[in-house]
Amino acid sequence: MFEFTMFLIVIFTVFIFTQSLSAIVNISAKKQFFAIGLSLICLTTLAQPQPITLQISYVKFDQQQASNVLNIFKIPEDSGYMGAELAINDSNTTGKFLKQHFTLSNFSTAKSDDFLRYLDAKYLQGQQIFILDAPLTELVKVDKWAKNKSLLLFNVSESSDELRSTQCLAKVFHTSVSNAMKSDALAQWLLHRRMNKVLLVQGNKAEDIQLAHSFIRSAKRFGIKIIDKKQWDFNTDLRRSTQQEIPLFTQTVQDYDAVYVADKSKEFAEFIPFNTYLPRPVIGSAGLEALAWHGAIEQWGATQLQNRFTDLASRAMNETDFSAYLAVRSIAQSVHKLHSKDSEKLKEYISSDKFELAAYKGRKLSFRSWNRQLRMPLSLVHPHALVSQSPQPGMLHPVTELDTLGFDAQESHCK
Amino acid sequence: MKNLTLASLFFFAAALHINTSYATEFAYVTNEKDDNISVIDLSQNKVIKTIPVGERPRGIIFNKQHSLAYICASESDRIQILDLNTEQIVGELPSGEDPETIALHPNGKIIYTSNEDDALLTVIDIETATVIAQIDVGVEPEGLAVSPDGKIVVVTSETTNMVHWIHTENNTNFANTLVGARPRSAKFTDDGKFLWVSSEIGGAVVVLDVNTQEIVKEFTFAIRGIHRDRVQPVGVELSSDGRFAFVALGPANHVAVIDRKTMEVDKYLLVGRRVWQLAFNDDQSQLLTTNGISGDVSVIDVKAMKVTKSIKVGRYPWGVVIRNVP
CATH class of the missing domain: 3.40.50.2300 (Response regulator)
Structure with missing residues (x-):
């Protein structure tokens, strides 16, 4: 439509131009048509999209x-x-x-x-x-x-x-x-599955602590209770001693429904599933992960x-x-x-x-x-299968339920 | 003499009656995840048998005589030929890799298939079972349609978001129209003047003028209680009386009914989960829908505009076609 309007405008200006020109120097009508024709050719090449x-x-x-x-x-x-x-x-x-x-x-x-x-x-x-x-x-x-x-x-x-x-x-x-989108996706799943009590396990690197912070935020957001928080100190080689170390490490006073592990580079996270003191699912950096x-x-x-x-x-x-x-x-x-x-x-x-x-x-x-x-939407997967997808059913939002994952407008300082 | 005429008339009527009472229609549904076809007897509304076919069957069509079915067995990289009387696979057509959808030229001699993984449209000669041409199209070609006069074949590409227009005479692509995201189905009107195209992620159905290849009308859909992002048009069917268009709306679990006189959406019919493809029976009194997630087929009574039945089939029913069985 725009091209067509442009086209009309140009034709019109060319016409006016040749008219006024003919008034001054007296060009024949034939030449006027020629000028219009020429502008037409120019325009058709213009209308073709440029590569x-x-x-x-x-x-x-x-x-x-x-x-x-x-x-x-x-x-x-x-x-x-x-x-x-x-x-x-x-x-x-x-x-x-x-x-x-x-x-x-x-x-x-x-x-x-x-x-x-x-x-x-x-x-x-x-x-x-x-x-x-x-x-x-x-x-x-x-x-x-x-x-x-x-x-x-x-x-x-x-x-x-x-x-x-x-x-x-x-x-x-x-x-x-973002980390927040992922931990929200997991927290929603916990809520959906009614696993409200979580043991939080984190590594000692800055990136692990960031992940843990993100999960704490999500837990608060969706009403998940963190019953205990532990940091792995990396003083044993887990490849040889998981079965001795991890059950002790994951023993808590209070019962938990799931273990969230924050270990971005997977230095110990993968050793947690099947070794927790209580037989509970592991989520976060191992077990059930939220991934794009x-x-x-x-x-x-x-x-x-x-x-x-x-x-x-x-x-x-x-x-x-x-x-x-x-x-x-x-x-x-x-x-x-x-x-x-x-x-x-x-x-x-x-x-x-x-x-x-x-x-x-x-x-x-x-x-x-x-x-x-x-x-x-994020996929919740274990290493070989898709388990679920968040936002979980029932998560409501006035604009789009996709904004239940991560920082919504009012939670973010960005604008 | 008079008696004789009456008697013969009576006899004729009786014969006709017997004929209609025995005639029925079979619907053939490809089950994408079960690698088989469910055969539904529409007089009983139930699955009467299951025919094993190649891996990941999706697109399905009949030959002109309705004696054979051609089935895209996507993962097996072939089109299988099913003899509908013996219910045996009697042969194959070369298809190129990962054929998804399939269309028959009105002359009954040529088959088109879209190769989803290779961004190609393959043209196959049925009689010699050879590939005549492969035409470059956009990424993930999907919807296919041949114009009623047989001069044009169109293919939609899901990731390129285009309708590609191809002359059947020389198998060359002569125009491309950009449409909404993830175009799925394409259907020509019976007069060949317009093409209807659904866009799954774009959430719209557009009508294109076949002469100019430009969009002349766009439909969007709004269903109470369903977020607009979940309204994802896939299958489209146009009734041959020119009155209605039916659009399967995917995870919105509804079929939209469009009045083609007023060009407005008339109503929404609740069907099974993730409704995908549609097919009319012969007299267009019934419309069947394949519902991927609920693994069933819904039957719509077209006259009453109501869903009357749902029939359990295999896992992920995809394509459906219906034929008369004498």
Whole structure:
């Protein structure tokens, strides 16, 4: 419609122009028609969509993995990037019908300075869209750097609650799920199953304590009682002595219905199930986990995504891959829709109510306007099967029950 | 003479009567997770037998004579041919990987199938059982429809969010229309002028003008007590009298009835859980729905616009087709 109106306006101006010109220099009617014809040809080429080529960078800050983690829990080096690559392939299949092409470049470093330097250099070359696989400290620096620049940034790996509640980033969209969303998903399940008394076990690293804090918040939110809190001190090698150590460690005065374990890198969490003093389910970092993605998910067309990913990466898709997939898909779907690569326009569209992302989750996803967190249902899985999905049935919310997971507008300082 | 005519008339009527009382209709339902087909006798409204087929059967159609069924056995990467009289698998068609849906050209000689994992539309010649062409389409092609005049085939792609328009004459893609997220089913009107397309995640059904390939009408749905995100249109059926359109609304567990004269949503009929595909019986007095999660089929009485029966079938019923059985 817009194009057509533009078309009429231009025709009209050309006509007026040639009219007034003919009044002055007396051009023949034939030439007038010629001028109109010429403008028509120009317009038809204008109406054809211009091809778009869009470059996206996947920028990773390498983090050391804990050394005593079992090999089976080590995260593949290409985590995240492969998800982005698959999304690029999917988007290019659509793009070929729309004259749009997406490319992906990859950069990783363990040095903070190099990280920012790379972004800056790329930005000066005209690139505006970056997928960030980096911890909180780096994201905060990037956000500061991004101030007053036209940029579209996505966080695909950092789960910290601060970024969604107090330390708000002005420029960054989060397709990775926050700790709060995950612990809310688990707390809802506990409530649904009427397991109201929980023993909390945590590791001694900052990231474990963060997870524990997140769970304490969720427990309060959904009326779950934490009957005791214990910290594992890592003074034995559990691989040889779980059966002696863990029952003693999980013995409490009060009875509990479930054990929540906070151990992000899985250094001891996986030894807790089947060894608790009381025979109770284990949730959190082992046993039943709340995840954005897992190899056992097959509903809502997920099988097709899993198959495409396995063909590409020769391994199962993990959460970071999925977050990166969603980030690139969010960008590409907006480009398809707007046929523009202007990062400000894309940002506006992604933040708007019109944005809807199909993400193999059985419903459309969108970003929360206050903290730019992608809202989504979470899967509750054990290593080989899907157990449940949160929000649990019966969780009500005035806008969308998806906002019962994580920081809702009034709980977050972000706006 | 008069008596004779009367007698013959009487005889004829009696014969006709016998004929109608013995004739019935069978519905064939593919059970995605049970790798079989449930056969429902519509005169008794119950499953009378189960036929084992390949892995993950989904799309199902009949040949022109209604003597054979072609079944997409997705995980087995093939289209199986089921002889409906002997109820045996009598052959296969090459399909490419992971065929999901299937459509027959009105000439009865060509079959189209969408290869969900490979982003392809495969064109198969039935007689020689060979693949004539494979056409690049969007990611996860799903809904398929051939125009009544046989000139156009359309395919929707779930992750590309497009309707791809293809000339059947030379198997080339000549237009693409962007629609709402996750388009599923496509249906041409009987006059071939319009195409109806459902978008599962977009939550809408659009009507496209076949000449311009542009959207001319959009329907959205609102059901009391059901969040709009759970209203996910999948299967679409258009009654041949031109009066109604039926839209299966997935996890909203309802079928929407659209009045095509006023182009308004008339009512919503409660059916089983995660309603998926739809099929009319021969005289269109009944409409069957496959309900994935509850594992049953709902029977809608079209005249009364009421759900009259639900019939338990296998796990994850997906496709359904109905034929007359003499």
